Amino acid sequence: MDAMHLKYMQRAIALGHKGTRLSYPNPSVGAVIVCNDVIIGEGYTDAYGGPHAEVNAINSVKDESLLSKSTMYVTLEPCSHYGKTPPCANLIEAKKIPKIYIGCMDTFSKVSGKGIEILLKAGREVHVGILEEECLELHKRFLTFHNKQRPYVILKWAETKDGFIDKERIVDGIEDAKPTWISNELSQQKVHQIRAEEHAILVGTKTALKDNPSLTTRSVAGASPIRILVDRTLKVPQHYSLYSGEVKTFVFTEQNAVHENVVFKQIDFSKSILPQILAELHQENIQSVLVEGGKQLLTSFIEEDLWDEALVFVGKSQFTKGVTAPEIKLKPIKESYLQGDLLKHYISS
Numbered sequence: 001m002d003a004m005h006l007k008y009m010q011r012a013i014a015l016g017h018k019g020t021r022l023s024y025p026n027p028s029v030g031a032v033i034v035c036n037d038v039i040i041g042e043g044y045t046d047a048y049g050g051p052h053a054e055v056n057a058i059n060s061v062k063d064e065s066l067l068s069k070s071t072m073y074v075t076l077e078p079c080s081h082y083g084k085t086p087p088c089a090n091l092i093e094a095k096k097i098p099k100i101y102i103g104c105m106d107t108f109s110k111v112s113g114k115g116i117e118i119l120l121k122a123g124r125e126v127h128v129g130i131l132e133e134e135c136l137e138l139h140k141r142f143l144t145f146h147n148k149q150r151p152y153v154i155l156k157w158a159e160t161k162d163g164f165i166d167k168e169r170i171v172d173g174i175e176d177a178k179p180t181w182i183s184n185e186l187s188q189q190k191v192h193q194i195r196a197e198e199h200a201i202l203v204g205t206k207t208a209l210k211d212n213p214s215l216t217t218r219s220v221a222g223a224s225p226i227r228i229l230v231d232r233t234l235k236v237p238q239h240y241s242l243y244s245g246e247v248k249t250f251v252f253t254e255q256n257a258v259h260e261n262v263v264f265k266q267i268d269f270s271k272s273i274l275p276q277i278l279a280e281l282h283q284e285n286i287q288s289v290l291v292e293g294g295k296q297l298l299t300s301f302i303e304e305d306l307w308d309e310a311l312v313f314v315g316k317s318q319f320t321k322g323v324t325a326p327e328i329k330l331k332p333i334k335e336s337y338l339q340g341d342l343l344k345h346y347i348s349s
């Protein structure tokens with residue numbers, strides 16, 4: 001592929017990343033319009049209900065007469081259906097844009113191939129699969145949500161150099177519950193950034209009991225994800241942070257209960273809870289979930305093969321004993337350093 005096409009698709013991808021989370025439940029698409037090797041328009045998907053990337057890119061072009069001599073680069077197949085806005089494929093056709101380079105197909109059943117069909121029928125030159133891997137990465141949450149009928153699942157934990165996620169610690173007092181910090185401050189800020197990119201965040205009962213987490217994004221600019229707690233018998237005290245009401249919170253339980261700051265969702269604990277939780281999150285239109293622990297909950301996602309990515313921060317300390325870390329029997333696809341902490345990035349096979 002010509003380097004020029006890659007360069008413009010790269011720009012479209014960068015634009016797409018700007019809209020992540022804001023566009024839910026729409027995918028955050030990026031689009032660039034080029035005429036005579038000059039970018040004359042660009043855009044990304046607005047917050048839900050607002051214009052799609054292609055519309056914003058077309059509207060940003062000052063001299064509309066150039067559109068009939070231009071090329072559009074768009075990260076995802078243009079839509080072909082009437083949702084909150086009319087189909088982008090029809091607009092591209094109406095504006096007489098002759099060439100369209102598409103990053104990846106939209107496998108969402110209402111579009112899947114139909115956007116491309118409109119453009120081909122209109123006699124346009126269409127190329128599909130430019131920087132496809134990067135475009136699939138950009139749209140991973142949206143595509144997983146529609147293809148697998150569940151949110152994109154990211155596992156995350158911090159472990160010591162010798163493989164522990166916590167010290168040996170008995171918390172009966174409950175009042176003093178707080179996490180044992182393993183990763184450094186930079187990693188903790190990175191975690192807040194990761195939280196800001198995801199739609200929801202999930203923890204198990206013992207993590208909530210021992211750590212009293214807030215699960216917010218307080219050290220970065222983005223919004224906090226919807227908080228989700230698994231608490232079969234409602235052991236977590238209601239003066240704990242998860243009941244603060246500062247962020248929308250769901251509690252999956254077997255109990256029939258009511259609290260003004262959380263939504264209780266009853267599930268059947270006599271069978272695997274993960275498919276039930278994921279189905280309910282799908283129902284709630286939640287496209288991604290970050291699972292932050294603890295060991296039992298993370299391990300069940302690994303054993304039931306219901307995960308897509310894992311992020312493991314390895315700190316410098318050693319505990320010798322304590323709560324052992326979950327295990328992923330794969331090689332990381334990437335390793336990077338954050339001021340001495342190692343961040344291992346796994347992709348489910």
Ligand SMILES: NC(=O)C1=CN([C@@H]2O[C@H](COP(=O)(O)OP(=O)(O)OC[C@H]3O[C@@H](n4cnc5c(N)ncnc54)[C@H](OP(=O)(O)O)[C@@H]3O)[C@@H](O)[C@H]2O)C=CC1
Nearest residue numbers: 157158165166204205206207232292293294295296297300
């Ligand atoms: N370093 C790090 O990154 C992190 C460390 N931690 C640490 O991990 C420890 C907690 O881990 P762990 O003890 O494994 O506890 P979890 O947080 O995984 O909670 C376990 C409890 O949650 C419920 N539960 C979890 N998974 C399932 C499942 N698949 N099906 C049904 N119920 C489930 C059960 O509750 P019930 O028994 O009521 O049915 C279970 O006893 C703490 O010490 C915490 O500090 C936690 C998160 C991150």
Ligand SMILES: Nc1c(N[C@@H]2O[C@H](COP(=O)(O)O)[C@@H](O)[C@H]2O)[nH]c(=O)[nH]c1=O
Nearest residue numbers: 158180181182183211213214215216292
């Ligand atoms: N100990 C530990 C983590 N612990 C995770 O962070 C949660 C606390 O979140 P918050 O209350 O928002 O600060 C805690 O319950 C657990 O899920 N995370 C890390 O990145 N590094 C660490 O060393």
Ligand SMILES: [Zn+2]
Nearest residue numbers: 052079087088
């Ligand atoms: Zn569209």
